[in-house]
Amino acid sequence: MARPNQFTMAALAFVFALSAISSTGCFWGLATVGPSLGPFSIPVPVNPLLSKRKEDEHWQKERYDRVPILGPLTSGAQVAALDPPSDDEVMRAMEKAHPVEGGVPFLYEHSRNNVRIVKELIADYIDPPRVYPMIGPAQQHHAHYKCTVYFEDVRRIGWPVPHTLRDVDSQEVIYIDHNHLHMVGNIDTGQGSQF
Secondary structure, eight states: OOOOOHHHHHHHHHHHHHHHHHHHSOOTTTOOSSOOOGGGGSOOOOOHHHHHHHHHHHHHHHHTSOOOEEOOOOTTSOOOOOOOOOHHHHHHHHHHHSOOOOOBTTTEEEEEEEEEEEEEEEEEEEOOOEEETTTEEEEEEEEEEEEEEEEEEEEEEOSSSOEEEEEEEEEEEEEEEEEEEEEOSSOOOSOOOOO
C-alpha cells in the first residue's frame, strides 16, 4: 500500500481547516448572510490579569476612595466615627504596601495563612467648619485606626533546592484613615418649595 506524500497530507489538512472555519459562521471572509464586522469578528485573547486589575480598581474606587457627606451634627448628641475598616480594606491596604501576588508555581510561591486582624481606634476628632468647593460649609470628621495583622508567612522555593520557609509569628501594622464630612447650617437639598 502506498503512503501519501507530504503535499497530499498538507492539502487535506488545509481543506479540513477551511471547512471547520467556514462551518462556524463566525469567520468574516466566509459569512454570507447578515452584517459582518470584518476582521474585528476574530476574537483576541486577553490576559485575565488585566481584567482582574480593572475589576480591583473599580472595587477600590466604589468602596473605599469616596468620601461620604453626612447630615449636620446635632448639638449635645454623641458623635461617633463611621464603621471601622473592613477586613477586605485592611488586606487591600496591606497588599498595596507589601504585595504577595504573583510567583511561579513550583519555583517560588509566597502566601499568608491563618490571618487575624486587630483594629483599634487611635484618634477621633472633628475639624472646625470651613467651606469646601462644590460642597459648601462642612466639618471634616477624622477617624484614625491602627490595624495589626497577625499571620503565618509561608514561602515555598522549588529551585535549586526545594524547601519551605515558615514564619508563624509575622505581623504588620497598617494605619487607615476614615474621613468623612458633616454638612453645617441649613442644607439646601435642591428641592424647591411647592405652592
